[in-house]
Amino acid sequence: MKKKVLSVILSVAMVAALLVGCTTKSPVKEDEKDAEKKDSYKVGVTIQSLENDYWAGVFGEVEKMLKDKGWDYTIVDCKDNSATQISQIENFITAGCDLIMVHPSDPDAVEDVCKQALDAGVKVMCWDDKMENTTANWVLDNTELGITIAKPAADFINEHYSADNKAEVCVIGYPQTPILLERENGILEGLKGAEGKYEVVAQIEGLEANDAQTNVETVLQAHPNCKVFVTIGAGSDIGANQALLTKYNGNIPEDCGIFSGDATEQQMRAIKSGKEASNTTVGFEGSNTRTAKACVGMYEKILNGDDFSGEKHNIFRPFVVINADNVDEYLADYDKK
Incomplete structure (x- = not known):
């Protein structure tokens, strides 16, 4: 009788052990679960x-x-x-x-x-x-970005203008956004690389292309000799470019240029064409x-x-x-x- 009871106890223990073995997850499976979680x-x-x-x-x-x-x-x-x-x-x-x-x-x-x-x-x-x-x-670093945007503009002014023939410059910003105001102030600082050879005749808003184009057209009516536009980003670059293409019937003078940030495909294709006003843009990773x-x-x-x-x-x-x-x-x- 004792042998029979012992046999039953051993059988139950073996089954329990098997059940534990079936429900315990191996380290590999747990790792797989974690990896699956991190994939989604x-x-x-x-x-x-x-x-x-x-x-x-x-x-x-x-x-x-x-x-x-x-x-x-x-x-x-x-x-x-x-x-x-x-x-x-x-x-x-x-x-x-x-x-x-x-x-x-x-x-x-x-x-x-x-x-x-x-x-x-x-x-x-x-x-x-x-x-x-x-x-x-x-x-x-938006101040440094603005300075970086303006440096090629200053170089351009130094090449094409002089103290006796100053460039008329329009700066396009969006001051209600603090970081873009920092960028605009950086642009004004960077332009000092052409000190004595330019005058900022207008500071306007232009975050989106349509608004920028309209505002640039207004500037060109008041300052028809304004040919250098330094902008905070893509929308203002694209809008200004269209306004200038319209003004000059697609024949952009060599002393006319737009200098901007963002480096969108449209901006870069305008630069590549060599026939539009977009001259230089500062990107952050490149595309x-x-x-x-x-x-x-x-x-x-x-x-x-x-x-x-x-x-x-x-x-x-x-x-x-x-x-x-x-x-x-x-x-x-x-x-x-």
């Missing part, structure tokens, strides 16, 4: 405006890359309205996003809602502004594709838990000056498609 994220992106040529181009490429990764994503713009942007961020929190990227209309206005996101366990990346309530900020790749790379670093504390909180982007000498290198990114 939910990302919410809110941009100032998708009417802007530069942002629209970059985030068109970002969308393709996120789609290829199989990530769940939403990309929206706030029409440069802070209340709309706050609501969008709140919706991203409610939707359970792993990462929110905010390109602020007004960084101060979205600090509180970004803190709510962090408190909810959502990682937050800011494009362009040095915000406090973020995981990381992807930013530019929409390169910028999108760098941006998505930032998403990955943040989601993978890279350290962005302290001095690492602000990640500064590089500049590249693009002109007729090197434009083909960057246009090649578009020609591959």
Whole structure:
């Protein structure tokens, strides 16, 4: 009888051991689970405006890359309205996003809602502004960028103008956005490289191409000899270029030029043609594709838990000056498609 009971106990023990063996996950399977989790994220992106040529181009490429990764994503713009942007961020929190990227209309206005996101366990990346309530900020030194934009303009003025024949210069900015005001002030500083050979006859607004074109046409009516335009970015470059092409019936004088930032495909093709007013543009990674790749790379670093504390909180982007000498290198990114 004792042998029979012992046999039953041993049988039960063996079955229990088998069951434990079937339900315990091996280290390899656990690793596979972690890898699967890291391969798929939910990302919410809110941009100032998708009417802007530069942002629209970059985030068109970002969308393709996120789609290829199989990530769940939403990309929206706030029409440069802070209340709309706050609501969008709140919706991203409610939707359970792993990462929110905010390109602020007004960084101060979205600090509180970004803190709510962090408190909810959502990682937050800011494009362009040095915000406090973020995981990381992807930013530019906008004063230095403005100086870099203006240096080729100053060189151009020194080549084509003199103290007795001063260049009439128009600076196109967007001062209601703090970082773009910094960029505009940098442009004014950089122009001093042609001290005594120019006069700024107009400072106008022009974030989007249509507005810039209209405002440049007004400047040209008041200052028909204004031929040097130094701008904060793509929209103002494209709008000014169209206004000048119209004024000169497509025959741009050699002492007329536009100097800008952003380096969109349209700007670079205008530079390459050699027949338009666009002369030099300063890009940040070099093309929409390169910028999108760098941006998505930032998403990955943040989601993978890279350290962005302290001095690492602000990640500064590089500049590249693009002109007729090197434009083909960057246009090649578009020609591959």
